[in-house]
Amino acid sequence: MKRRKFIYQSSLIAVSAISGLSMRSGPQIMTVNGPVDSEKIGVTLSHEHILVDFIGAAQYNPVRWDRKDVVEAILPYLIEIKQLGCKSLFEFTPEFLGRDPLLLKDLSRLSGLNIITNTGYYGAVDNKYLPQSAFSASAQELSEVWVHEFKQGIKGTGIRPGFIKISVNPESLSDLHRKLVEAAAITHLHTGLTITSHTGPSRPAFEQLDMLQKLGVHGSAFVWVHAQNEKDKTAYFNAIQRGAWISLDGVEESNLDEYIEILQLMKERGFLDQILISQDAGWYEPGKPWNGPVRDYTVIFKQLIPKLKVSGFNQQDIKQLFENNPQKAFSIKVRNL
Numbered sequence: 001m002k003r004r005k006f007i008y009q010s011s012l013i014a015v016s017a018i019s020g021l022s023m024r025s026g027p028q029i030m031t032v033n034g035p036v037d038s039e040k041i042g043v044t045l046s047h048e049h050i051l052v053d054f055i056g057a058a059q060y061n062p063v064r065w066d067r068k069d070v071v072e073a074i075l076p077y078l079i080e081i082k083q084l085g086c087k088s089l090f091e092f093t094p095e096f097l098g099r100d101p102l103l104l105k106d107l108s109r110l111s112g113l114n115i116i117t118n119t120g121y122y123g124a125v126d127n128k129y130l131p132q133s134a135f136s137a138s139a140q141e142l143s144e145v146w147v148h149e150f151k152q153g154i155k156g157t158g159i160r161p162g163f164i165k166i167s168v169n170p171e172s173l174s175d176l177h178r179k180l181v182e183a184a185a186i187t188h189l190h191t192g193l194t195i196t197s198h199t200g201p202s203r204p205a206f207e208q209l210d211m212l213q214k215l216g217v218h219g220s221a222f223v224w225v226h227a228q229n230e231k232d233k234t235a236y237f238n239a240i241q242r243g244a245w246i247s248l249d250g251v252e253e254s255n256l257d258e259y260i261e262i263l264q265l266m267k268e269r270g271f272l273d274q275i276l277i278s279q280d281a282g283w284y285e286p287g288k289p290w291n292g293p294v295r296d297y298t299v300i301f302k303q304l305i306p307k308l309k310v311s312g313f314n315q316q317d318i319k320q321l322f323e324n325n326p327q328k329a330f331s332i333k334v335r336n337l
């Protein structure tokens with residue numbers, strides 16, 4: 001026990017030393033403008049997209065978009081949610097799919113929203129978005145790239161990621177995807193960044209939780225992304241008991257009743273404090289004519305929240321879902337076993 005405690009404390013010191021986060025201040029979240037006190041991030045969308053390019057890692061090239069065009073296209077939609085009371089937005093587009101920290105910094109300044117970006121690689125869709133290096137590198141080597149982004153900023157921009165985003169196929173984990181999970185675990189233990197993983201069904205979710213446990217990472221450092229794709233909702237209970245965050249991130253106009261039903265079940269079980277709700281909406285797509293986003297970011301504010309209020313959810317429940325939970329889930333802290 002003593003040794004574990006020592007490791008835990010020294011890892012906290014290491015994190016605060018490398019991140020410039022103060023040990024004395026409370027928990028913090030890393031935005032594209034630097035660290036912010038977690039309690040100040042306010043109403044949050046915990047999984048959205050501003051720019052996505054599906055061309056694949058082989059042909060990936062940021063010259064495919066003009067940052068000015070993207071700002072012009074997306075800014076009105078961000079201002080719209082700011083006016084609806086949103087304060088922070090987690091941008092879930094990973095590297096090789098259109099992650100552009102300088103774009104996010106411009107949009108944060110112009111919209112007044114906190115925007116948070118990520119580090120990590122995306123393995124789903126049969127590795128189409130993985131760089132060549134991901135196939136040959138070890139988990140340790142991959143984690144060095146990601147830890148470096150957290151310590152030094154992304155590609156010379158000085159902008160630092162606020163979470164780890166990986167992704168796996170919706171089946172039993174391949175060796176390659178196990179390597180991504182291991183790299184994420186190592187990165188978490190060095191940075192305190194939360195691990196989010198595009199996952200879907202429960203089988204790969206539990207395989208990841210098992211792996212993290214073996215690697216010494218507590219379940220509370222893990223966000224099960226796209227958990228709504230698991231039809232057996234009782235699978236959430238087990239993951240929650242292991243500490244994991246359940247991200248139900250596909251809210252749209254057509255499925256509000258389904259989300260409300262799941263949330264009612266979670267509330268009855270007393271599990272509302274480990275649920276993240278978002279829309280996976282947006283986005284600007286290079287090479288496509290711009291006619292507005294496929295989905296804007298307003299359904300939660302204009303439709304879901306009003307519907308929750310007439311379905312037995314009080315103000316505290318709503319604050320829990322859209323403020324307290326994202327604050328806690330994404331606060332930078334090593335959560336080891």
Ligand SMILES: [Zn+2]
Binds near residue numbers: 049280
């Ligand atoms: Zn997404």
